[in-house]
Amino acid sequence: METVKIKLEPKQKALLKERAEALGSSQGAIVRDLIDEHLGKTKRPSLYEQARDLCGSVRGSRNLSTKPLAGYGRD
Numbered sequence: 001m002e003t004v005k006i007k008l009e010p011k012q013k014a015l016l017k018e019r020a021e022a023l024g025s026s027q028g029a030i031v032r033d034l035i036d037e038h039l040g041k042t043k044r045p046s047l048y049e050q051a052r053d054l055c056g057s058v059r060g061s062r063n064l065s066t067k068p069l070a071g072y073g074r075d
Contacts, residue, residue, distance in 0.1 A: 006031075 020027045
């Protein structure tokens with residue numbers, strides 16, 4: 001394991017210390033876990049992947065350009 005030195009604001013240092021004490025872990029372990037959690041992800045899910053269960057749940061015309069707009073646009 002390699003050593004990395006970082007500079008933290010006093011508030012950040014206090015938050016890190018509090019979290020480590022609450023979890024009964026070292027501050028380094030907390031930082032490693034946060035790095036794995038936030039930077040270890042290879043790819044963010046697409047909007048489609050996030051809303052896949054909603055696809056097909058709404059009824060209506062597939063082509064909204066064919067529906068006349070009442071009260072909108074030019075009359």
